[in-house]
Amino acid sequence: MKQEGLKFFTDTYLTIIGFLIFFSYFIYVTVNALRTPKKQINEFAHIPFSNGEDHGK
Amino acid sequence: MTAHADHNSQTENIVYDDQIVKYFTLATFGWGIAALLFGLIAALQLAYWPMNMNMEWITFGRLRPLHTNAAIFAFAGNAIFAGMYYSTQRLLKARLFSDFLSKIHFWGWQFVILCAAVTLPLGYSQSKEYAELEWPIDILIALVWVIFAINFFMTIKNRREKHLYVGIWFYIATIITVAMLHIVNSIEIPISPLKSLPVWGGIQDALVQWWYGHNAVAFFLTTPFLGLMYYFVPKAANRPVYSYRLSIIHFWALVFIYIWAGPHHLLYTSLPDWAQSLGMVFSLMLWAPSWGGMINGLMTLKGAFKELIQNPVIKFFVAALTFYGMATFEGPLLSIKSVSALGHYTDWIVGHVHSGALGWNGMLIMGMMLWMVPRLWKTELYSTKLAENSFWISLTGVLFYYVSMTVAGITQGLMLNGINGEGKLMYPDFVETVTKIVPLYWVRAIGGALFVTGYLIFIYNMYKTIKLAPKEATEPVVVKVTRTGWSEKSHEPHRQLEGMGLAFSVLTFIAVLVGSVIEIYPTLSLHKYVNPAQTTTPFSALEIAGRGVYVAEGCYVCHSQQIRPIAAEVLRYGPASTIEESMWDRPHQWGSKRTGPDLARVGKKYPDMWHFQHMINPRAITPNSIMPNYPWLLEKNTDFLSLRREFSVMKDLGVPYDQDTIANADIVAQKQAKMIAEELEKQGAPKGLEKKQIVALIAYLQALGQKAVTTETAENK
Numbered sequence: 115m116k117q118e119g120l121k122f123f124t125d126t127y128l129t130i131i132g133f134l135i136f137f138s139y140f141i142y143v144t145v146n147a148l149r150t151p152k153k154q155i156n157e158f159a160h161i162p163f164s165n166g167e168d169h170g171k
Numbered sequence: 172m173t174a175h176a177d178h179n180s181q182t183e184n185i186v187y188d189d190q191i192v193k194y195f196t197l198a199t200f201g202w203g204i205a206a207l208l209f210g211l212i213a214a215l216q217l218a219y220w221p222m223n224m225n226m227e228w229i230t231f232g233r234l235r236p237l238h239t240n241a242a243i244f245a246f247a248g249n250a251i252f253a254g255m256y257y258s259t260q261r262l263l264k265a266r267l268f269s270d271f272l273s274k275i276h277f278w279g280w281q282f283v284i285l286c287a288a289v290t291l292p293l294g295y296s297q298s299k300e301y302a303e304l305e306w307p308i309d310i311l312i313a314l315v316w317v318i319f320a321i322n323f324f325m326t327i328k329n330r331r332e333k334h335l336y337v338g339i340w341f342y343i344a345t346i347i348t349v350a351m352l353h354i355v356n357s358i359e360i361p362i363s364p365l366k367s368l369p370v371w372g373g374i375q376d377a378l379v380q381w382w383y384g385h386n387a388v389a390f391f392l393t394t395p396f397l398g399l400m401y402y403f404v405p406k407a408a409n410r411p412v413y414s415y416r417l418s419i420i421h422f423w424a425l426v427f428i429y430i431w432a433g434p435h436h437l438l439y440t441s442l443p444d445w446a447q448s449l450g451m452v453f454s455l456m457l458w459a460p461s462w463g464g465m466i467n468g469l470m471t472l473k474g475a476f477k478e479l480i481q482n483p484v485i486k487f488f489v490a491a492l493t494f495y496g497m498a499t500f501e502g503p504l505l506s507i508k509s510v511s512a513l514g515h516y517t518d519w520i521v522g523h524v525h526s527g528a529l530g531w532n533g534m535l536i537m538g539m540m541l542w543m544v545p546r547l548w549k550t551e552l553y554s555t556k557l558a559e560n561s562f563w564i565s566l567t568g569v570l571f572y573y574v575s576m577t578v579a580g581i582t583q584g585l586m587l588n589g590i591n592g593e594g595k596l597m598y599p600d601f602v603e604t605v606t607k608i609v610p611l612y613w614v615r616a617i618g619g620a621l622f623v624t625g626y627l628i629f630i631y632n633m634y635k636t637i638k639l640a641p642k643e644a645t646e647p648v649v650v651k652v653t654r655t656g657w658s659e660k661s662h663e664p665h666r667q668l669e670g671m672g673l674a675f676s677v678l679t680f681i682a683v684l685v686g687s688v689i690e691i692y693p694t695l696s697l698h699k700y701v702n703p704a705q706t707t708t709p710f711s712a713l714e715i716a717g718r719g720v721y722v723a724e725g726c727y728v729c730h731s732q733q734i735r736p737i738a739a740e741v742l743r744y745g746p747a748s749t750i751e752e753s754m755w756d757r758p759h760q761w762g763s764k765r766t767g768p769d770l771a772r773v774g775k776k777y778p779d780m781w782h783f784q785h786m787i788n789p790r791a792i793t794p795n796s797i798m799p800n801y802p803w804l805l806e807k808n809t810d811f812l813s814l815r816r817e818f819s820v821m822k823d824l825g826v827p828y829d830q831d832t833i834a835n836a837d838i839v840a841q842k843q844a845k846m847i848a849e850e851l852e853k854q855g856a857p858k859g860l861e862k863k864q865i866v867a868l869i870a871y872l873q874a875l876g877q878k879a880v881t882t883e884t885a886e887n888k
Binding site: 118126128129131132135136139140143144146147149152154155156157158159160161162163164 | 257264332334336338402405406412414417420422423427428445450655664666682685687689
């Protein structure tokens with residue numbers, strides 16, 4: 115009975131908990147990224163061309 | 172200078188450690204040749220079996236792990252370290268934390284590779300794919316990786332650029348996840364200086380192994396290369412990455428989803444259905460972030476069509492990204508259960524893997540080196556023409572390889588699954604399906620030879636480029652840098668996170684931990700899934716000794732021990748495999764490829780003499796077989812002495828052996844060996860075989876699928 119209970123928990127609820135953690139976090143990151151103004155977010159795309167580089171191109 | 176440079180910030184002069192980048196670059200070149208040549212020889216062995224040359228050290232079962240380890244950890248590994256060390260210093264505006272740690276990292280890693288190059292041909296293997304190396308080398312790998320991690324994270328701590336660029340995120344994910352994968356998959360108990368048993372058994376071992384195996388692809392051959400892509404593609408095209416926003420979504424989605432996808436290697440096996448479904452669903456979800464990354468890379472080159480025509484570096488990058496897109500489209504496709512039923516265990520998977528390894532990793536490495544080497548050695552590329560030639564020849568090679576293996580795999584899959592109107596197998600002889608695809612094995616070998624040729628031209632070009640470097644000692648290049656981003660006050664959460672190295676790393680760790688725990692934790696309680704009425708008896712002492720021979724010879728490379736509940740397989744091999752049948756197996760021998768038939772129920776199917784003749788010369792039994800001869804099994808003695816220790820460890824791990832069995836393991840094994848040898852001798856085999864490995868191997872093969880249900884073991888449970 116105890117084993118059955120554990121099996122039911124791991125096969126269903128544990129998986130659902132994982133899904134919930136994944137989707138919550140992913141939706142948060144996506145919404146966050148989409149809400150940030152493009153100009154602001156793309157600013158960092160220029161880092162490889164900043165003054166830390168010694169070889170220009 | 173970036174727009175977010177601090178006002179009034181002081182300019183500092185620093186010198187990057189490019190010497191270590193040069194070391195890793197040269198190691199990449201050398202190990203790349205070795206890895207590709209091993210692969211080419213292995214390809215020829217499958218097309219023409221005499222290429223095994225009756226030599227145990229280079230026979231296919233031992234050469235294939237050597238090839239995969241060399242390709243992944245020596246060739247790709249050194250390239251990753253070279254590219255990461257080059258780009259990390261520049262993106263963080265900081266010299267690597269410690270020159271000393273960098274050198275230990277380099278020489279330690281080369282020593283690991285050297286150990287692999289010696290032990291794998293000698294047959295010291297755990298038979299866990301991409302994790303074959305034995306326990307002392309596993310410890311060494313962990314130590315070197317920790318040193319690498321300290322060097323990397325301390326460089327982050329010492330950085331002058333506050334914002335961590337997207338490439339660095341992927342490096343962080345790589346370092347953390349590879350450490351986790353390696354440590355968990357390598358928990359093992361030594362039984363001799365070069366042999367160990369994993370603590371995981373049967374289904375646990377299969378799941379942990381493929382959680383590791385799949386994510387070795389994800390976090391050793393994908394995330395670090397995506398990090399390199401995010402740095403080197405914009406640099407080569409001289410334009411920023413297409414969408415930084417997309418890169419944020421790409422990163423988190425990829426690291427979160429990838430870790431769950433391992434069970435797609437175990438579809439239709441005795442793994443619980445829920446875990447199979449989870450692996451399949453997450454594999455399908457991988458389509459989105461993978462293509463997000465590919466689109467981001469390719470769109471970075473938008474408007475650079477002229478560059479694509481004129482610049483071989485861009486050609487390599489475009490080809491690499493295209494192969495990445497192809498491989499990450501095909502991977503989820505193959506993870507659909509009905510597609511897996513056809514493609515799994517066939518050469519389709521081999522073609523898929525090589526479109527990624529040669530097309531994505533190989534092409535990206537060559538493009539990166541073509542861009543980086545002239546800058547490292549402060550010279551010009553020796554020949555654009557040679558770079559062009561190496562590109563087109565390599566590309567042709569990959570295409571030959573991929574197309575031939577995909578066609579071979581689908582052909583063999585259809586033949587193996589073919590059932591006629593009477594419900595019988597259309598091709599009952601397994602070897603029929605092999606001979607059909609041997610011509611395609613030749614095409615694959617030609618493709619491999621072309622790729623090797625392209626790579627050798629590339630190496631010659633690199634050699635001549637380095638020779639062009641100024642001979643006189645040049646002063647180290649001093650770079651002027653300013654601290655940037657430290658005074659920024661942002662209220663945007665992810666922007667803040669991107670400036671926090673520790674918090675970012677912890678979140679990344681949590682992201683990969685969630686999927687890992689959800690999948691692995693339930694199966695650690697194996698008893699939940701085992702039917703007490705169906706537990707099997709464990710192997711006898713001689714059978715365990717034979718199992719050691721099976722593992723050492725790499726039989727798992729071509730033979731599975733897992734019958735899927737698919738009509739054609741049940742007709743061909745017998746009832747589908749159960750969890751109970753492999754519950755004592757350490758490590759599991761489920762396999763991932765069938766160049767030969769499944770062996771889960773081969774026991775008692777043929778007489779001992781059949782196996783004896785088959786191992787000495789497979790063609791004496793099956794005329795068109797491509798299996799190598801194993802004449803050394805008649806000469807090499809069985810290791811009876813280590814059996815007591817091995818049994819003792821197995822008992823500690825839960826295998827129901829009693830003290831008598833452990834105390835007399837070697838004696839009992841020798842008795843059984845004597846009986847088998849005498850029977851063989853009566854049928855014409857040579858005298859004095861009782862101590863030879865061939866007898867132990869026959870005992871093991873005859874035991875497969877023969878471990879009847881006993882109430883005794885059920886009670887012991």
